[in-house]
Amino acid sequence: MVTDVVALVCFVGFVLGALVFCGYRPPSLATWQRKSCVSLFLLYALGASFSAGLAQHDIWPFVAWPLVAARLPASVSQPRLVAVDARGNEHAIDYRAWWPLSFDELISWMNQDFAELPPETQDRAARWLVAKADSARVSARRGEGVGHYDRFLGPFAAPLFLLHPKIWSDSTRVPADSFVGLKFYQETWNLESRAHDSTVVRRRLVYRYPP
Amino acid sequence: MTPQRHIIWEWWDRFWFAPGSPRNLAAARIVIAVHALWIVLSRDYGGVSGLPADLWSGVTTLDKVRYAIVPGHVALERALVALAVAALVAVALGVAPRITCLVAALLLYHLAPLETIIWTTSAYERGLEISTLSLVVLSVAPCADVWSVRPRASAGRETMWEYTWPLLLVQLFVAQVYLFSGWSKLVHVGVRWVSAENLRHWLLLFTQEDQIAVFHGMGRWLAAHPLLCLLVAIGSLIFDLTFIVVVFWKRARKLYVPLAVAFHLGILFTMNIAFLNLPQLLVFLDWEWLSERLRRNRRAAVPEPVAVAP
Numbered sequence: 001m002v003t004d005v006v007a008l009v010c011f012v013g014f015v016l017g018a019l020v021f022c023g024y025r026p027p028s029l030a031t032w033q034r035k036s037c038v039s040l041f042l043l044y045a046l047g048a049s050f051s052a053g054l055a056q057h058d059i060w061p062f063v064a065w066p067l068v069a070a071r072l073p074a075s076v077s078q079p080r081l082v083a084v085d086a087r088g089n090e091h092a093i094d095y096r097a098w099w100p101l102s103f104d105e106l107i108s109w110m111n112q113d114f115a116e117l118p119p120e121t122q123d124r125a126a127r128w129l130v131a132k133a134d135s136a137r138v139s140a141r142r143g144e145g146v147g148h149y150d151r152f153l154g155p156f157a158a159p160l161f162l163l164h165p166k167i168w169s170d171s172t173r174v175p176a177d178s179f180v181g182l183k184f185y186q187e188t189w190n191l192e193s194r195a196h197d198s199t200v201v202r203r204r205l206v207y208r209y210p211p
Numbered sequence: 212m213t214p215q216r217h218i219i220w221e222w223w224d225r226f227w228f229a230p231g232s233p234r235n236l237a238a239a240r241i242v243i244a245v246h247a248l249w250i251v252l253s254r255d256y257g258g259v260s261g262l263p264a265d266l267w268s269g270v271t272t273l274d275k276v277r278y279a280i281v282p283g284h285v286a287l288e289r290a291l292v293a294l295a296v297a298a299l300v301a302v303a304l305g306v307a308p309r310i311t312c313l314v315a316a317l318l319l320y321h322l323a324p325l326e327t328i329i330w331t332t333s334a335y336e337r338g339l340e341i342s343t344l345s346l347v348v349l350s351v352a353p354c355a356d357v358w359s360v361r362p363r364a365s366a367g368r369e370t371m372w373e374y375t376w377p378l379l380l381v382q383l384f385v386a387q388v389y390l391f392s393g394w395s396k397l398v399h400v401g402v403r404w405v406s407a408e409n410l411r412h413w414l415l416l417f418t419q420e421d422q423i424a425v426f427h428g429m430g431r432w433l434a435a436h437p438l439l440c441l442l443v444a445i446g447s448l449i450f451d452l453t454f455i456v457v458v459f460w461k462r463a464r465k466l467y468v469p470l471a472v473a474f475h476l477g478i479l480f481t482m483n484i485a486f487l488n489l490p491q492l493l494v495f496l497d498w499e500w501l502s503e504r505l506r507r508n509r510r511a512a513v514p515e516p517v518a519v520a521p
Contacts, residue, residue, distance in 0.1 A: 004273045004332065011320065015313075015347055022351035023309070031372075035228055038376055042227060045348075045380060053391035056398050058333040061320065061340040065388050066395035068482075071403060072412035078420055095422070100258030101266075102326065103422075109330040113269040125265040149253055158253035161336045163425040163483040191415040195434070198419070 007059035010048045017041045077188045079111050079206075083133045084181035091175045095164035096147030097136030098129075102160055110184055114207065126182050126209035134179040140168040141176070182209045226459070231375030237305065237358040238498035239381050240312075240349050244302035246490045247319060247342040251296060256325040257289030266329050274332050278324045288325070291318055302346065305359020309350055316346035338487035341388075345381045352377035378494070379458060385491050386455045389471070393451025405448055407441035414440070417482040430481035443477075450474060457495055464495045 021041040025034060052062035082090040095103035106129075114122060140146045146168050150157045168174045184207040193200045216224075260282055267282050275281065295318035301311035323339035324332060334340070353373050356363040396404040403409070411434045417423055418430035433439055450470065456463045475486045 001271075001273055004271075004277045007332075008277045014344070015316070018347050018351045019313075031370075035224065035372070039223065039227070042376065042380065045344075046383075049344075049384065049387055053387055053394060056391075056395055058335055060324065060333045060335060061343040063333070063335040063340045063391070064395060065335065065391040066399060067336075067392040068413055069392070069395035069399045069404070071400045071409050072416060074412065076412075076416055078422070080422065092422075100255035101262060101329075105327050105329060108327075109266065109269070112330050117265070117268060121265050121268065125263065128263050128265070148255065152252040153249070156249075158250050158338060158487055159485040161338075161485060161487060162423050163479075163485060164423060165421070165425050189419070191412050191419065194419050195415055195431075 003057070003059065007062075010059050010062060013044060014048060017044045072191075074192055075188060075190050077186055079107050080185045080187050080203075081107065081110065081129075082183050082185070083130065083137075083175070083179040084183060084208075085175060085177035086180050087177065089175075089177070090183060091179070092167055093133050094136065094140065094146045094166060094168035095160075096149060096166065097133050097140075097168070099136075099147030099149065103164055104160060104162055114184070119211075122207065123209055123211065126207070130179050130182050130209065133182070137168070137174055137179060140174040141171055143171045180210075183207070227376040227379060228372040229375050230371035231373075231378060232499040233353070233356040233374050234358065234499045234502055235497065236352060236354050236374045236378045237356065238496065239345070239378050239494045240305065240308065240354040241303050241358065242491060242493045243342050243345045243349065243381065244299045244315070246488075247315065247339060247346070248296065248299045248303070249490070250338040250342075250487065251292065251299065251319075251322070254326060255292075256322040257285050257287075257292050259325045259328070260288040261285035262329065269330065270328055274328065277332065278328070279321050280325065280328065288322070292322060294318060295322060302349070305355030305361070308355040308359070312346045312350035312354070316343055316350060319343045319346065336487070341381075341384045341488055341491055344384050348377050348380050382458050382494055385488065385494060386458050388488060389451045389454035393448055396448060396451070405441075405444045407437040407444065410440040410444040411437065414481055417484070423483050425483050426480045429477075430483075433481050447474070461497070464497075468492050468495050 018041055021037040029037075048059070048062050051057075052059050052064050056064045056066060058064050081093060083093050084090055098106050114125070117125070136146050146166070183205060186204045186206055187201050188204070189201045260280075262282070264282070270280075270282075295315060298311045298315035298318060302308060302315055319339050320343050323337060323343065324334045326337050327334045353363070353370075354377065355361070356374075400409075414430045414434040418427050418434070424430075433443065450467075454467055454471065457467045471492055472489070475489050478484050478486065
C-alpha cells in the first residue's frame with residue numbers, strides 16, 4: 001500500500017516537475033534562471049530513479065532492475081499447467097493459448113494468488129482457463145494460429161521477456177481431443193542431476209479441475 | 212563582479228547544459244517512439260481488461276487507482292491503445308511533440324501495467340518503463356526541431372544547451388538498467404553471485420525448463436565449461452557496474468554499446484531471455500556524425516557537371 005502511494009506520488013511529481021520547471025519558458029527568464037529550473041527537475045528525476053535502484057524497491061516506472069539477482073540453489077522448483085482430455089491424458093499447452101494474458105503472468109498469478117482464492121472461485125477461474133486453452137487448441141488444429149501476438153507486426157512482433165517454444169505451430173502436434181480439465185503442478189528437480197538425466201523431475205499436484 | 216561558482220555547479224553546468232545536437236535529440240525521440248510502438252502493437256492491453264473478475268481478485272483498489280485502471284472496459288481500453296498508437300506515431304513524426312509525447316507517456320503509464328496487474332503492479336522487464344519516463348522528458352524538450360514533419364527553421368542556433376540535458380537524461384535511464392542490475396546482484400547476493408556454479412545453475416535452469424527453452428545448445432555448452440562460466444560471471448558484473456560511464460564519456464560508447472548488444476544476444480541464446488529494451492541502445496549513437504557522414508558520401512557520389520567546350 002505504501003509503495004503504491006509513494007510510486008504514484010513519485011510519478012505525478014515527475015510529470016508535474018517536467019511541466020512546471022521545464023515546460024513553461026517565458027522569454028523574460030534569463031538563461032541561468034531557465035537552467036536552474038531545469039536543474040531542479042533533473043535533481044528530482046535523479047532522486048526518484050536512484051532511490052528505486054539503490055534501495056532495490058520498484059516504484060514503477062522507476063525500476064530497480066534486479067535481473068538474475070539471486071544465487072540459484074541446485075534444487076529448483078517450477079510451476080506447470082497442463083490440460084486434461086476426456087480420457088485423462090495430460091497435454092502441454094502452447095504459451096500463446098492464454099492471449100491476451102501472457103504465460104508468465106498467468107503462471108505467476110497461479111503461483112502467488114491462486115491458492116488464496118476460495119475453492120469455488122478457483123474452480124470458476126479454472127473452468128475459464130480450460131475453455132480458453134481448448135479454444136486455442138481448436139484454432140491451432142485448424143491451422144488458424146494460436147493467440148494474436150503477431151496480428152500487427154507478424155514475425156517482427158516483440159517476444160515476451162522469457163522465450164517459450166511455440167509447440168502448436170505444427171497443427172499435427174496439437175491434441176485432437178477436447179480439453180475438459182486442468183492440472184497445476186509444482187515440479188522439482190536437481191539441476192546437476194537433470195543435466196545427465198532429463199527424467200529426474202518430481203511432480204506435486206497443487207490443484208486439479210474438475211476436483 | 213560575478214560571484215565565484217562552486218566547482219560542483221560548474222561541473223553540473225558543463226555536463227547537463229553543454230551545447231548539444233538537435234539531431235541526436237530528435238533521434239532519441241524517434242527511437243523511443245518506434246520502440247514503444249513495437250511493444251504496444253505486440254500486446255493486447257485492452258483484452259486484459261476483459262479478463263474474468265476472478266483473475267482480478269488479488270488486485271487492490273489502490274493498485275487500480277494508481278494506474279487509473281477500471282477492469283471490464285475492453286472497448287474503452289482498446290480505444291486508449293489506439294490513441295496511444297496515434298500519439299506514438301505523431302511523436303515519431305515530430306507532430307506537436309509537447310502534447311503528443313505527454314499524451315503517449317500518460318497512456319503508457321496507464322496501459323503498460325495491465326500486462327502484469329493480476330499479480331504485480333510492477334510491469335518491469337515488459338519494455339515500457341524507460342519509454343514512459345523518456346516521453347515525459349521529451350514532452351518538455353525541443354525534440355522535433357529537426358527530423359520532423361515541421362522542422363524549426365532556427366533549429367540549433369541560439370539555445371544549443373536545451374538539446375543536451377533531455378538526451379542525457381534519456382541515456383541515463385537506459386544506462387541505469389545495467390547499473391542497477393549489477394547493484395541488485397551485490398545487494399541481494401553479494402560478491403558470491405560471481406561464481407561458476409551460480410552462473411552454471413542459471414544456464415541449466417533456462418535450458419532444462421522445457422516451457423522456456425527455445426535455444427538449448429549454447430547455454431548447455433557454456434554450462435559445461437566452469438572456467439568460462441566464472442569469466443562470464445565476472446565480466447557481466449563488471450560490465451553492468453561500469454556501463455554507466457557511457458553517459459559521461461562519449462568515447463566509451465564505441466566499446467560499451469556493441470558489447471551490450473553482444474551481451475544481450477549471448478543472454479538470448481544461452482538463457483532464453485529477450486531484453487526488450489535492447490533497441491533503446493540506439494539513443495547512444497552519434498546521429499549528428501552519422502548524418503553528416505551520409506550527407507558527405509551522397510555529395511561525393513553525385514558526379515560533377517562536365518564542362519563542355521563550345
